[in-house]
Amino acid sequence: MRIGQFQTTADEQPWCGVRRADGTVIDLPTAGYRAGVDIPNRTTDLLATWEWRRKVDLAVEYAASTGVGVHEADELDRHAPVTDPEKVVCVGLNYRDHAEEGDNPIPETPVLFSKFPTSVGGPEDTISWDPDLTGKVDYEAELVAVIGEEARRVDQDDALDHVAGFLVGNDVSARDLQHGDGQWVRGKSLDGFAPIGPELVTPDEVSDPHDLDIYAEVNGERLQDSSTSNLIFGIDELVSFCSQAFTLKPGDLLFTGTPPGVGVYRDPPVLLSEGDEVTIGVEELGELTNSCAYL
Ligand code: ZN
Numbered sequence: 001m002r003i004g005q006f007q008t009t010a011d012e013q014p015w016c017g018v019r020r021a022d023g024t025v026i027d028l029p030t031a032g033y034r035a036g037v038d039i040p041n042r043t044t045d046l047l048a049t050w051e052w053r054r055k056v057d058l059a060v061e062y063a064a065s066t067g068v069g070v071h072e073a074d075e076l077d078r079h080a081p082v083t084d085p086e087k088v089v090c091v092g093l094n095y096r097d098h099a100e101e102g103d104n105p106i107p108e109t110p111v112l113f114s115k116f117p118t119s120v121g122g123p124e125d126t127i128s129w130d131p132d133l134t135g136k137v138d139y140e141a142e143l144v145a146v147i148g149e150e151a152r153r154v155d156q157d158d159a160l161d162h163v164a165g166f167l168v169g170n171d172v173s174a175r176d177l178q179h180g181d182g183q184w185v186r187g188k189s190l191d192g193f194a195p196i197g198p199e200l201v202t203p204d205e206v207s208d209p210h211d212l213d214i215y216a217e218v219n220g221e222r223l224q225d226s227s228t229s230n231l232i233f234g235i236d237e238l239v240s241f242c243s244q245a246f247t248l249k250p251g252d253l254l255f256t257g258t259p260p261g262v263g264v265y266r267d268p269p270v271l272l273s274e275g276d277e278v279t280i281g282v283e284e285l286g287e288l289t290n291s292c293a294y295l
Pocket of ligand 1: 090091092140142171255257258
């Protein structure tokens with residue numbers, strides 16, 4: 001199942017929907033209401049709903065047989081599949097080659113940092129920044145795990161039960177702020193610097209999250225090209241590790257790190273500027289394309 005957040009021009013607010021292979025999208029709250037199940041508008045609230053998968057199945061079944069709540073995808077505005085997560089947790093140096101490219105030692109335990117929830121953006125949003133604030137904006141292709149069931153002190157063996165699905169993310173980074181501030185919070189948390197999308201893909205549609213091609217392209221040129229099989233710490237290990245220290249809540253995003261090829265370490269460096277188009281892709285999850293603009 002592929003879950004996103006969509007809106008028609010007539011809708012006052014976005015709603016969570018299931019995108020189907022035939023190019024249609026099912027409005028879950030509307031179809032659910034008619035089918036007798038209560039489905040909230042926001043994905044973060046959906047994931048916190050008891051038995052949400054069963055309710056979604058009912059809504060989808062109802063929509064498929066009646067046509068209620070069915071839209072053509074290309075007639076809808078697409079928002080980030082998850083908005084307002086309580087936390088955006090990120091992992092640094094989680095691909096062996098990326099650690100080496102920055103001359104960093106291979107970490108023995110995950111190195112965590114975070115982005116503010118206000119950094120989350122969607123597949124149709126522009127990555128924008130004030131060129132007077134930062135002149136070194138970089139891309140990072142990442143596989144993102146979305147937390148479903150709350151996770152507190154979970155074992156690695158049970159950790160994936162707490163993952164609702166996966167999506168494509170771009171951990172956009174202002175390198176001058178990241179490296180100049182002494183810690184990373186400002187450089188990683190500019191508004192809109194965590195675009196995600198196109199949809200949240202549930203685990204039943206992902207063959208193996210630890211064996212997916214992952215890449216980044218800037219203006220069509222492929223600059224990162226790797227596989228999640230190169231992850232140092234897997235998603236189960238990361239969820240368990242995080243949950244020993246803090247509770248992961250439904251809708252929380254876990255950016256799992258980026259492979260080699262980020263712009264700042266290239267020779268010559270590749271830094272984003274106004275008009276650039278960045279595409280991040282993960283096999284089976286889709287592609288996320290955002291253009292860049294100055295504020
Ligand atoms: Zn990153």
